[in-house]
Amino acid sequence: MSHLPQRLEKNCLNCGTTVIGKYCHECGQENSEPKESVWQLLSHFFSDVTHFDGKFFTSLKDLITRPGYLSRQYTLGRRASFLNPVRMYLFTSFIFFLIFFSLFKWDQSNLTVVDRNNAEKVDTADMREISSAITSDGKPLTKADFSKKMTIDSVHFINQDYTSKAAYDSALASGKVTDNWFLREATYRGIELTQKYGHNKKRFIADFIEKLQHSIPQMLFVLLPLFALILKILYVRHKDYYYTEHAIFTLHFYIFSFIMMLLIFAIAKLDALPGLAWMTFINVALTMGILFYLYKAMRVFYRQSRVKTLGKMSLLLLTFFISGLFLFVIFAFISIFEI
Numbered sequence: 001m002s003h004l005p006q007r008l009e010k011n012c013l014n015c016g017t018t019v020i021g022k023y024c025h026e027c028g029q030e031n032s033e034p035k036e037s038v039w040q041l042l043s044h045f046f047s048d049v050t051h052f053d054g055k056f057f058t059s060l061k062d063l064i065t066r067p068g069y070l071s072r073q074y075t076l077g078r079r080a081s082f083l084n085p086v087r088m089y090l091f092t093s094f095i096f097f098l099i100f101f102s103l104f105k106w107d108q109s110n111l112t113v114v115d116r117n118n119a120e121k122v123d124t125a126d127m128r129e130i131s132s133a134i135t136s137d138g139k140p141l142t143k144a145d146f147s148k149k150m151t152i153d154s155v156h157f158i159n160q161d162y163t164s165k166a167a168y169d170s171a172l173a174s175g176k177v178t179d180n181w182f183l184r185e186a187t188y189r190g191i192e193l194t195q196k197y198g199h200n201k202k203r204f205i206a207d208f209i210e211k212l213q214h215s216i217p218q219m220l221f222v223l224l225p226l227f228a229l230i231l232k233i234l235y236v237r238h239k240d241y242y243y244t245e246h247a248i249f250t251l252h253f254y255i256f257s258f259i260m261m262l263l264i265f266a267i268a269k270l271d272a273l274p275g276l277a278w279m280t281f282i283n284v285a286l287t288m289g290i291l292f293y294l295y296k297a298m299r300v301f302y303r304q305s306r307v308k309t310l311g312k313m314s315l316l317l318l319t320f321f322i323s324g325l326f327l328f329v330i331f332a333f334i335s336i337f338e339i
Contacts, residue, residue: 007031012024014027058082058083068301071245075245164191193336208336219324225250226320227254228250230316234316264287267282267286
């Protein structure tokens, strides 16, 4: 609310409607004098900020402590006391990714890339960790066995028979190679990557991971309407729930998940300190807490039995996981083509 004097005229300066009372009944603008001092401008700004803060923290408290309640209140039309879910999501996601990218930075100097040429130089502990990840039974290899297992000397990108685009174009023109459009584009990209990185596997992997990491916000954003669509399909018999209602529920669940993940990240950083390894159990509990929250929120919002809610929640998570994995592969290919 502004502290500007009211206008004597009754025409709304925004839409021209005749104003009855303090605010225009058509557009909601206050019928006050348009001229304001610097102090009034600053007062108006701080009033808007504190109004946002008040709604944000009220909404956040209900969101965390009462799963599904905020979504249900919003769909019932009780919205004046709560922050708009889209604004709340944008603000929360901005804070989340700001902290996320501050905590997780890929440093090429800290990346260990091992092949048969440098296996003997790698620390024994690192060798156990790296080699166990590539064996079928998960058992670590000795340095000698690892060198034997690695049959390549360097990272090779797609189709190393051609060192330039001109050589590959010549092979295509002569009919020696009959690749389709996708293979042609992949080969061109492979040649470009080979020319750019050569045998510098460390820089290639670091650039790829950094590019893929910065695709996470886009991936989550794409998955958001998909999450709501899965809910729409699962509750297709509930005719009173439009897609918008499922989207509101999804936004609130995303916001809660962002908050919980920030806690998990913070505890993970503390977990690395000496004597605090036990904090891993807290992260496990928080992860399980996200799943329990989803169950409770679905129970409150959709008002179905425990068995039905658990069954639909399982289908939701399975479908969402498969979709997320598929999307991850797509963004991984995009990252390779963009680095």
